[in-house]
Each structure stands twice: as structure tokens, then as C-alpha cells.
Amino acid sequence: MICEGTRINSTQADSLEHVKEVATERVDKTKGLVVVNFPVRDTDRMQSFFQVAQETDRALVINLKQAYLLELFRESGIATPRIDDDHL
Numbered sequence: 001m002i003c004e005g006t007r008i009n010s011t012q013a014d015s016l017e018h019v020k021e022v023a024t025e026r027v028d029k030t031k032g033l034v035v036v037n038f039p040v041r042d043t044d045r046m047q048s049f050f051q052v053a054q055e056t057d058r059a060l061v062i063n064l065k066q067a068y069l070l071e072l073f074r075e076s077g078i079a080t081p082r083i084d085d086d087h088l
Contacts (some may be wrong), residue, residue: 020048028056040065043073043080053087060088 027034038045046066053060062070073080081088 016044016048020052023049024052024055027052027058034058041069043069046070047081050081050088058087062088 023036036049038049040063046060046062050060052058067083070080070083074082
């Protein structure tokens with residue numbers, strides 16, 4: 001289980017980049033299904049786990065609300081993953 005808590009301990013506040021590096025390492029070493037959870041509207045975290053999926057040749061499964069958010073951002077010109085990407 002990977003439990004996200006970048007601000008859980010004020011003496012050790014990991015950056016999003018560090019969380020992504022650790023997640024990539026652990027996902028890469030894991031065979032089979034990997035389950036992660038993050039808030040629906042946390043597009044930064046979704047982007048991080050999408051990059052993890054790309055780097056480990058996996059697919060990030062998102063829900064309809066997240067897909068809708070990505071489409072809204074894309075239509076607004078904001079660079080986000082496309083919902084027809086092989087890793088999404």
C-alpha cells in the first residue's frame with residue numbers, strides 16, 4: 001500500500017517530485033495491479049501518477065469526473081494528459 005502524506009510530518013515534507021520518484025520505483029518493482037488513491041480534484045497528483053504510469057509502462061485508470069476535468073483543461077489550452085493516451 002502506498003499512502004500519500006507529503007505534509008504529515010513537519011520535519012519531513014517531501015516534495016511532489018520525491019513522491020513521484022518513490023512511487024515510480026515501487027510501482028516498477030511490483031508485479032500485477034497497483035492501486036493508488038488521491039482526491040478527484042488533485043490534478044497535480046493525477047499528473048504525477050500519470051507520469052509514473054508512463055515511466056513504468058502501465059495505465060492509470062481514472063474516473064469520469066477526472067476525465068471530464070482533463071477535457072475541460074485541454075479545451076482551455078492547459079497541458080494535461082489526453083484521455084485517449086495509452087497510459088490513461
